[in-house]
Amino acid sequence: MAERMSLKVDGKVHAIEADPAKPLLYVLRDECGLNNPRFGCGLAQCGACTVQVDGKAIRSCVTPASSVQGMEITTIAGLGTPANPHPLQQAYLDQQVPQCGMCTNGFLMTGAALLKEIPRPDPHQIRGALSGLKCRCGTHLSIIRAILQASGQKAEWEGHGEGEEA
Ligand code: FES
Numbered sequence: 813m814a815e816r817m818s819l820k821v822d823g824k825v826h827a828i829e830a831d832p833a834k835p836l837l838y839v840l841r842d843e844c845g846l847n848n849p850r851f852g853c854g855l856a857q858c859g860a861c862t863v864q865v866d867g868k869a870i871r872s873c874v875t876p877a878s879s880v881q882g883m884e885i886t887t888i889a890g891l892g893t894p895a896n897p898h899p900l901q902q903a904y905l906d907q908q909v910p911q912c913g914m915c916t917n918g919f920l921m922t923g924a925a926l927l928k929e930i931p932r933p934d935p936h937q938i939r940g941a942l943s944g945l946k947c948r949c950g951t952h953l954s955i956i957r958a959i960l961q962a963s964g965q966k967a968e969w970e971g972h973g974e975g976e977e978a
């Protein structure tokens with residue numbers, strides 16, 4: 813049964829009515845009209861739906877909306893703007909990361925959360941943070957380079973072995 817809920821997303825409070833078990837992803841898209849978190853698998857296996865909750869990257873497709881009431885929810889729209897992009901958004905452009913763009917939300921939100929926790933992560937830490945995120949276009953190396961750039965390091969990593977992925 814639908815219940816009243818209040819969600820704070822990108823600094824704005826949304827008063828909505830929804831089933832408390834409804835996944836946050838659906839509530840963000842359907843009730844709040846925020847379409848940046850993507851539906852990929854719906855099973856916590858691709859990361860396309862990632863948002864930050866109190867600064868941590870979470871999979872919104874398997875997170876009940878009611879469980880994040882009173883917390884700070886951030887979508888990619890709250891990360892930066894075209895005029896004032898987050899350093900990782902700028903690095904994404906500089907490194908020409910996106911191909912189809914389906915995975916971009918998940919990698920950006922997860923990468924930005926990593927940079928908050930570890931301001932200068934090494935490639936091993938970056939790969940650990942990104943494990944479980946899927947990019948079917950194979951942009952993994954350029955994503956790692958973008959995160960290195962956004963953290964003020966040389967964006968020259970080529971991987972440690974042939975065929976190695978993030
Ligand atoms: S849609 Fe949530 S992890 Fe794939």
Ligand code: FES
Pocket residue numbers: 909910911912913914915916946947948949950951
């Ligand atoms: S850019 Fe296409 S899935 Fe990653």
